[in-house]
Amino acid sequence: MTSPAAPVLPPLQSATGYAGDVSPEQAWAWVQSGEAELVDVRSDAERAWVGFVPGAHALAWKQWPGMAVNPGFDSGVQALGASGKKLVLLCRSGVRSIAAAQRATELGVQAYNILEGFEGDPDGQAHRGTLGGWRVRSLPWQQN
Numbered sequence: 658m659t660s661p662a663a664p665v666l667p668p669l670q671s672a673t674g675y676a677g678d679v680s681p682e683q684a685w686a687w688v689q690s691g692e693a694e695l696v697d698v699r700s701d702a703e704r705a706w707v708g709f710v711p712g713a714h715a716l717a718w719k720q721w722p723g724m725a726v727n728p729g730f731d732s733g734v735q736a737l738g739a740s741g742k743k744l745v746l747l748c749r750s751g752v753r754s755i756a757a758a759q760r761a762t763e764l765g766v767q768a769y770n771i772l773e774g775f776e777g778d779p780d781g782q783a784h785r786g787t788l789g790g791w792r793v794r795s796l797p798w799q800q801n
Contacts (some may be wrong), residue, residue: 675758677741678767681791684745684771688712693743696734698757699775700724707776707799708792713747718757728755731764738766747791750774773799 670678674720676777679687698718709715716731716733719726727733734757744766748754751774759789761768775798777790 670772672758673772675755675762676767678751678770678772679745680795681694681794684769685746685796687743687745691742693745695738696744696757696777697747698754698774699748703775705801707749708798710747710775710791710796710798716760718748718753718760725726726735732747733754734761734766734768735764738764738768740796742767742782745771748774749785750778750790782797 661785672678678723684693684695688695695713696716697704697709697713700717700719700721701715702721704715704718714737716730717727717735734744736755738761744761746754746757746768748757751772752768754770754774758768758770767799773780775791776785778795779785786792
């Protein structure tokens with residue numbers, strides 16, 4: 658009897674100012690294997706209204722309303738990175754998580770951006786959640 662083949666994951670994409678970009682599937686594989694911690698850098702409001710990944714660390718990069726940089730981000734990301742594990746950062750579309758990964762890297766943490774984010778890019782009707790993203794790829798998530 659043969660064992661099922663492991664899923665083929667896309668290679669890392671290089672980046673400037675942080676460790677790299679990874680697909681949602683690669684990020685989840687690292688989390689499942691214990692290599693990485695998943696950090697959701699969306700605002701508290703986004704996680705509450707749109708959905709979240711169970712077990713992810715909630716550490717907003719910018720906080721609603723006003724979208725000002727979270728003054729607790731630096732200490733929070735340093736604490737999460739103290740274990741030496743990779744941090745994979747998730748936002749709505751994979752844009753804020755780049756800035757958060759760059760800041761984490763400046764602070765000495767190995768941080769990766771998750772491509773497409775939680776909701777992906779907007780479609781032709783400007784709706785998110787249909788073109789890529791964590792949810793569309795059927796990775797674990799739930800909604801309150």
